[in-house]
Amino acid sequence: MFERQSGENQGAFSKDNLKGFAEELGLDTAAFNECLDSGKYTDIVEQETTAAQQIGVQSTPSFVINGRPIIGAQPFESFVEVIESLTQ
Numbered sequence: 001m002f003e004r005q006s007g008e009n010q011g012a013f014s015k016d017n018l019k020g021f022a023e024e025l026g027l028d029t030a031a032f033n034e035c036l037d038s039g040k041y042t043d044i045v046e047q048e049t050t051a052a053q054q055i056g057v058q059s060t061p062s063f064v065i066n067g068r069p070i071i072g073a074q075p076f077e078s079f080v081e082v083i084e085s086l087t088q
Contacts, residue, residue: 015036015037018036019032019033019036052064055067055069056069056071057069057071058071059071059072061073063079065079065082065083065086066086068082068086070082
């Protein structure tokens, strides 16, 4: 999905594009489309988006490990460093 992003705030994840991604991935498109169109998870997605923004996540790719954001494409060692610091 990251490869298909057209740029910041440019509609890469419109409903039509998401449905196209689902089809490309071989998902059950009827179930996916029903779920997307119903808005069943809209509140959860909005809550998670707000929570991510509150800890500094504003772009993709981003990762959160035990509340610590890792922003951008990082080498494997960056993840190891964060995980090891949490186990000490």
